[in-house]
Structure formats: structure tokens, C-alpha cells
Amino acid sequence: MSILTALARLLIFPGILFAVPAAWFFLWVERKSVAMMQGRIGPPFMQPFFDFIKLLGKSTPQRTGVAGALMRAWPLIAVSTAAGAVGLLPVLPSSGGFQGDLILLLALLEVPSICIIAAGFTSRSIFGEIGSAREAVLSVSYNVVFLLAIISVAASQHTFRLEALAQAPATSLRWIGILAVLICLPAKLHLNPFSLPNAEQEIYSGPMVEFAGPELAMWELSHGLEWVAATGLVATLIAPQMAFWGLSALAFVALSFGIVLLLSALAAATARLAIDTTVRFYWQCTIIFAVLAVSSALLMRLRS
Amino acid sequence: MNLWKRLMCYCRRRSPWLFHLNSGSCNGCDIEIVAALAPRYDAEQLGVRLEGSPRHADILCVTGPVTRNAVCAIKTVYGQVCGPKAVVAIGSCPATTNVFIDSRTLDGPLGKHIPVDVFVPGCPPRPDAIIEGVAKAAQILAERGDEVPEVITAAEVQA
Numbered sequence: 001m002s003i004l005t006a007l008a009r010l011l012i013f014p015g016i017l018f019a020v021p022a023a024w025f026f027l028w029v030e031r032k033s034v035a036m037m038q039g040r041i042g043p044p045f046m047q048p049f050f051d052f053i054k055l056l057g058k059s060t061p062q063r064t065g066v067a068g069a070l071m072r073a074w075p076l077i078a079v080s081t082a083a084g085a086v087g088l089l090p091v092l093p094s095s096g097g098f099q100g101d102l103i104l105l106l107a108l109l110e111v112p113s114i115c116i117i118a119a120g121f122t123s124r125s126i127f128g129e130i131g132s133a134r135e136a137v138l139s140v141s142y143n144v145v146f147l148l149a150i151i152s153v154a155a156s157q158h159t160f161r162l163e164a165l166a167q168a169p170a171t172s173l174r175w176i177g178i179l180a181v182l183i184c185l186p187a188k189l190h191l192n193p194f195s196l197p198n199a200e201q202e203i204y205s206g207p208m209v210e211f212a213g214p215e216l217a218m219w220e221l222s223h224g225l226e227w228v229a230a231t232g233l234v235a236t237l238i239a240p241q242m243a244f245w246g247l248s249a250l251a252f253v254a255l256s257f258g259i260v261l262l263l264s265a266l267a268a269a270t271a272r273l274a275i276d277t278t279v280r281f282y283w284q285c286t287i288i289f290a291v292l293a294v295s296s297a298l299l300m301r302l303r304s
Numbered sequence: 305m306n307l308w309k310r311l312m313c314y315c316r317r318r319s320p321w322l323f324h325l326n327s328g329s330c331n332g333c334d335i336e337i338v339a340a341l342a343p344r345y346d347a348e349q350l351g352v353r354l355e356g357s358p359r360h361a362d363i364l365c366v367t368g369p370v371t372r373n374a375v376c377a378i379k380t381v382y383g384q385v386c387g388p389k390a391v392v393a394i395g396s397c398p399a400t401t402n403v404f405i406d407s408r409t410l411d412g413p414l415g416k417h418i419p420v421d422v423f424v425p426g427c428p429p430r431p432d433a434i435i436e437g438v439a440k441a442a443q444i445l446a447e448r449g450d451e452v453p454e455v456i457t458a459a460e461v462q463a
């Protein structure tokens with residue numbers, strides 16, 4: 001029974017069967033809301049699906065040796081880890097089976113970004129290398145806030161287990177943590193104003209510049225899955241636990257959708273920032289957040 | 305198998321990604337391409353996306369009369385677009401070299417160097433004409449499938 005539940009979570013909900021269409025849907029929402037904010041009609045509903053199938057049917061440049069194998073491997077690793085991260089989200093109350101903890105989820109969420117950095121350097125294109133360097137700098141700066149936020153959420157509930165975290169009542173420290181995670185999400189998902197690693201106009205879409213056909217399709221999919229995983233993480237932290245599993249699944253989907261709308265609106269309303277501004281922004285966030293988190297953690301300790 | 309092919313045809317028609325290559329254009333055609341993507345014409349409704357890298361593109365949009373310096377770049381970029389691919393020549397310049405004909409800095413028209421699938425005439429063409437050209441090229445892409453030989457040499461194109 002427990003293995004069945006674990007498999008169902010990984011393969012059906014919130015795993016692959018839910019996550020892949022949701023990834024396409026979120027990609028569509030991203031493009032559609034940008035279009036609507038610019039006064040356009042935007043792409044049709046099935047557009048990300050059309051793009052995906054079309055990319056699968058395109059040829060890829062001949063690449064040999066280790067670099068060729070690596071360039072085929074990076075997008076696959078990114079997709080599988082992002083899908084694994086979605087599968088770990090504690091949306092449904094599980095009865096035993098495999099229960100991941102927050103640290104595993106964070107590690108899985110981080111792998112796609114590492115793959116992107118490695119992919120840019122593997123492609124040996126100058127634009128890819130610049131994009132990868134930017135991505136590396138960006139991930140160093142936002143990850144400090146991100147990890148601090150997650151750790152403070154975990155510390156406020158005295159547990160790293162996802163299940164317990166999702167069920168625990170929200171404290172003020174947890175809300176600060178959720179806010180900090182939300183601030184990090186645009187950088188994690190490469191959205192405006194922090195979209196500088198994959199700037200289309202300046203560096204020809206950065207690390208992705210040499211990828212074509214099915215490899216690019218996998219990158220698009222992994223980007224969509226990252227959307228699902230990252231917004232899902234915030235949604236599970238916010239969502240109240242319902243008695244009936246259908247209701248909690250519904251709350252999860254609705255909250256994720258709301259966060260996607262919020263982030264897309266932010267992306268449409270802002271322009272790309274330069275790397276130094278971005279890094280300064282995140283380090284200032286780090287300082288503010290660190291002071292807040294440490295002081296409220298101390299207060300909580302003193303009170304209890 | 306057949307179903308997969310039909311799906312692929314449909315998706316190719318619905319998702320043309322462009323790469324814009326300027327081969328010495330006066331910039332008139334370039335801003336019309338941008339206008340085709342802007343709110344009034346909104347080519348994204350057809351799934352059109354302007355890509356940053358030729359590797360991601362399906363359709364190469366070339367503007368300008370092909371200067372000598374641009375020839376090498378055009379051939380390189382055409383080679384970098386992965387198949388199946390189509391080329392749209394935007395404006396009168398790539399079709400005939402237009403008012404710049406007989407200039408010694410030119411090595412046009414475009415058909416001399418790469419096979420062109422759709423010509424969009426005009427100086428500059430209207431955005432709706434550009435969108436129609438791109439839609440035609442997407443249709444060609446869908447019908448062509450993987451079978452057609454990719455590189456047609458310049459001599460064949462001229463004949």
C-alpha cells in the first residue's frame with residue numbers, strides 16, 4: 001500500500017501526470033499574462049504543447065565526444081530532478097510510503113539551475129559562458145536568502161519533514177519566510193527583473209544558445225516543472241490543511257495559480273536589471289531578512 | 305505513426321519561431337517585423353516567437369539587400385538553423401536588391417546564397433504582409449516534413 005501511494009504521488013498527483021500539463025499551463029499563463037498586460041491577445045491555450053511537440057521533431061546539430069553526451073544529458077537531468085521535486089510536494093496526506101524532507105526538496109530544486117550553469121559552459125559558446133557566469137552569480141546571491149527563509153520556516157516548526165511542515169499552523173516567522181521565498185522566486189525562475197542569465201537580446205538567450213530540437217524541448221519542460229515545483233512549495237506552505245484530500249488538492253492548485261499570476265504580472269511590469277543591481281538587491285534582502293529571522297527566532301525561544 | 309506525423313505537421317504549423325537576420329537593411333523592414341509582434345498586429349496569436357538564437361528558430365527572416373560582408377554571416381546562420389527550416393525574404397531588398405541595385409558593396413539578391421521559400425514584397429512591407437508570409441512559411445514547413453533535402457545549392461536556386 002505504501003509503495004503504491006508513493007508511486008501514485010510520483011507518477012500521478014502531484015507527480016508527472018499532473019506536473020507536465022501543469023507545467024505547460026503555467027508557461028501559457030506566463031506568456032498570456034505578459035501579452036494581456038501589453039494589450040495583446042497572446043498565444044493560444046495549447047501553445048506550449050505545440051512548441052514542445054514541434055521541438056521534439058526538429059533535428060539537432062551533430063555533436064560528438066564527451067561534450068555531445070553531456071549536452072544531451074543536462075536537460076534530461078534538469079527535467080527529472082524538477083519532476084522529482086514536484087513529486088515530493090506534500091499536497092495529499094500520505095499514509096506511509098516515501099516521505100522526503102525539505103532538504104531533499106531544496107536539493108532537487110537547485111539541480112536544474114546547476115544544470116543550466118554546466119550546460120552553458122559545456123556548449124563552449126561565448127554567450128553561453130556569459131549566461132552561465134551570470135546564472136552562477138545570481139544563484140549565489142539569491143540562494144542565501146532562499147535557504148535562510150526555508151531554514152527559518154523549518155526552525156519555527158522544529159522540523160524538516162515536509163508533511164509536518166505542511167500541517168503545522170502558521171507563525172509569524174513562517175510568514176516572513178514565505179515572503180522571502182516569494183522574493184527569490186523571480187530569480188529562481190529567470191523572470192524579469194532578474195532574467196539576466198537568459199537575456200535574449202543581449203546574449204542570445206545565454207546558456208541555452210546552442211541547444212536545439214528535443215534538448216530545447218526538455219529545457220522548456222524543465223522550466224515549466226520548476227514553475228510547478230517552486231510555486232507548489234509556496235502553496236503548500238500557505239495552504240491550510242483540509243480534512244478532505246480533494247479540497248486540499250484544489251487549494252494547492254488555486255494557490256499555485258495565484259502565485260503564477262502574481263509573478264507573471266511582475267515580470268510583465270518590470271524591465272531587466274543589470275547584474276550588479278540584482279546582486280546588491282539580494283544581498284540587502286539577505287541582511288534585512290537575516291536580522292528579522294534571527295531576532296524573531298530569539299524572541300520565540302525567550303518566550304517559550 | 306501516422307497520427308504522430310499529423311500531430312507534428314499541425315504543431316509545426318502552429319509554432320513558427322523566427323530568427324531575424326539583417327543583411328544590411330535600411331532598418332525599415334526591421335521595425336516592421338517588430339511592429340508585427342507588437343500589440344496592433346500581435347503575431348504571437350499564431351504562435352510566432354522571435355528567438356534570440358538561430359538554433360532555436362524554424363524560420364529565418366532575412367531583411368536587406370545582402371552586402372558583401374553579410375554573405376558569410378548569412379550562410380553561417382542558415383547552417384545554424386536546425387531542420388526542418390524555411391527562409392522568408394522580407395522586403396524588396398533581398399528579392400531584387402531594390403534601389404541598391406548595381407552597388408559594388410552588394411552581393412545580392414538573397415536567392416544566390418540560400419534557398420528562399422517565401423518572398424514578402426514591399427519597401428517596407430506592411431506588418432500584416434509579413435505575418436502572412438510567416439504563416440505561409442509555417443505551412444510550407446508543415447507540408448515539407450523531414451524528407452526534403454535540406455541544403456539546396458545556390459546554383460540550383462538560381463536556375
Ligand code: SF4
Nearest residue numbers: 330332395396397427
Ligand atoms: S525593402 Fe525598403 S525598407 Fe526594406 S530594407 Fe530595403 S530599402 Fe529598407
